[in-house]
Amino acid sequence: MIETTDPRDDAVKKGLDEGVIDPTEDKSLVRRIDLHVLPWICITYALSLIDRTNIAAAKIVGMEADLNLTGNQFNVALLVFFITYLVTEIPSNIVIKAVGTQSYLTVLITSWGAIAMCFGFVKTYGQLLALRVLLGFFEGGFNPACIYLISCWYKRYEVQQRLAIWFVFGSVVSGFTGVISYGLSLMEGQGGLRGWSWIFIIPGAITVAVAIPIFFFVAEFPEKAKWLTVEERVMIQRRLAGDQGEDVEGKGTMKSFLEAALDWKVYVISLILMLPTATTYALSFFSPSILASFGFSVALSQVLTTPPYIFGAFVSILTGIMADRVRLRFPFIIGYSILHMAGLATISWGGSQGARYTGMFLAIAGSNCAIPSALAFLANNVVGTHKRQFAVPIQTIFGGIGGIIGSLMFREADYPGYRPGIYASFGCMAANTTLAGGLALYFWMGNRQADRTGKVLEGVPGFRYTV
Template sequence: MATTRNTADGSPPKDSLDVEKPGALVEESFTENIEHPAVDDKKLLRRIDLRIVSWLSLLYALSLLDRTNIGSAKVAGMEVDLELTGNRYSVVSLLLFPTYILLEVPSNMLIRRISVRKYTAFLILGWGTAAMCAGFVENWRQLIAVRVILGAFEGAFQPTCSFIISSWYKRYETHQRIAIWYMSGAFLNGFQGIISYALSRMEGVGGLRGWRWIFIVPGFVTAALAVPIYFFVSEFPERAKWLKPHELLHIQQRLHADRGEVEEKMNMHRLGLALKDWKCWTLAFMLFWSTSGSYSLSFFLPSILRGFGFNTALSQILITPPMIVSVFCSVGTAFWADRIRIRSPFIIGYMTLVVIGIVLIGWGPNLGSKMVGVFFMTIGNNCTIPTVIAFLVNNIPSSSKRQIALPLQGGFAGLGGIAGALIFRTQDAPKYHFGLYLSIVFASCCIIMTSILVAYFHHENKKADRGEKVLETIEGFRYTL
């Protein structure tokens, strides 16, 4: 199936050449009036949700747990046993991210060439094993090696999730799915403190310290899931054998009607188009500003809470309430944003909430106000991240460009992880004012960049409304504000 999107002068756009022919099930043109059984959109979407979003959410939740439970292990005794003095803990935390970033960009191209189930099963077996090995290290140098390997496998998995979701759903169906996928991680991470505290109570089991079980048990569960993932995960729409031919055609028609969706083979020309598009870089930076705050919370919130005067158990358990509240806020925001078809006000609003939360954490007059600040900062960061990802998916309609833009954005999220690991320094405990100042700067930068981008989108939409240009070489396409 080959579909050409014309430019304003009637000629085919450069990035619409060599369109890949989908699977043999469907050969008909989108524009033909074909007789086929009626398809109930709601029922079909529910089936897709169960086959796609459910397993992506589970795996992402486990990946987030496997890379962020180091914060709970630190306060449970790892810091002393592995001699994580000075900046060693920050170094151990951040060295997950170089390989995490490097493996993101090629990952979407690899999953297209291999298969979803084979590639995903390989990745989760790898990161589950690496996470489990963290429970057996004897010194901080060995822990660094394990974290580097963990980053490689998890970095390759991260961008495939949002790319798979964008390949199945229309533009204004993506935010709620991305929010459910992302917040599943935040939900499990919300219980991470309780889970980690329970596992730390296994002190002495098998002759191991309690903090080691914080790594071993979740890592084993993750690695074990490689078997069912290999046999039961769905491929991309054009390879999905569980769909009937008329259902596959219906999915392709609805995606094409929404954004002129066609599958495009990646080549050097399209790679260059993606890398030269300033919108891709701006959206990537926006995710950097928000993830730096999210990762800093994951790595240092137990330490910050301990600085408030809570003991080790409470500093782990008190992570849960703000995380759980942020899950409901994020998913509710996503459904509302999809309904009204807008993104930027939510990004700006939640980043403003982050700034307020930071001020309360650092300079609140009492413990109650500081805990309100923890809620605000957690909710703001966790609600912003899926919104920024959906903002990219909505405004980069070309599938080949999304193959580059999403891992590029994910790579900057990894850089945010590095920043998050560095800005809250051990020597700044217990108040961490240096990290709080930088967090305010990061949130402010996200607000400014969002404002600039949405002003540009509004200007371009007005020009398209006047018939002065065709946006993204797709007639009728408008940027989402």
């Protein structure tokens, strides 16, 4: 609990503990939280996506030829990023709790921004691989930190729309990577560098510049946030304890780790994240190449990657708000999976160039929307901030594995149809539908038994699974 020394603060705390939080004050507090928590992590998430995926744009404007990449070397360069990315995810939320949000995120963001700039100066395949490994190391701790931070500030049914805003903002901005990259590639010869070099240098420099205000403005955890009054801290503690079943303060223990590590449901929901993540990365890395296979020029292929991500943003935010209001997750996850599969079918068998491009809208929207829904599915069904401190990185590790799978789905040998990649993506989302439906049935049966017999779920009286 929060310790106070002023008797007036103790009186405030006692009144909040015994009373009901005023709805108007609660809404005002949530708006303040939104303004302090979301903007900076949204901006930096967008930059992280640009810095890890702009290699796809650089590939088709000369990098592949200049570095003499052959066979599956490009796929390997994509893959090695995720090796170190996975390694840093588990300790991330332990470190961020120990050193604080501001210091931790500033170091991560500055480091990967500087590394991203270095890509513009690579001369060999070996240098490219080394930088991808380093980039993965520093980006790996960022996503679980952001997801955990959001889950520590909001109630269970406020989480998905915030995760959707965070994820979609990043996806939309990174969706402009094609347009931005095309513009930067026109700097060919500036400073004695190739156009593709500037595709890395400029975004990397922007990332480093943004890291500086992060140290001063990004929100700490509720118990450490200096911009909150004592009354507001207690209000947050009360609203979260009543919703999540645990005090928001303290540190995770080995018991918390084992509870997360031995909970089979954590792994099923992690798979529900891994599968759409694989398809999302596959499309992110290969959208320009897929569009070029439709017959579009290189320049137009870069530009046309953006509209599907904008469409996906509207779908994700709209359905995220709906999902929080109706307090359901699985129908949306299944719906997104079906949307993605319909898009894949249209890409492969749509016939005309326009129809196949429409398929890109459906496929990208379906896979991108499924990710924040899967993140919220876990956050809603893992009780207590300490268990969630370990459950979130377990889930994001599976997301990283999805990135490895996605980097291998589409191969140059399969150009122009990319049929094996299409079939693999279809299989991922079909499996996702089965997993989400099966787990939802298990949760529904558990809730029904608890309602009928009074059985206590997850050790917390009154807790019900979010289906």
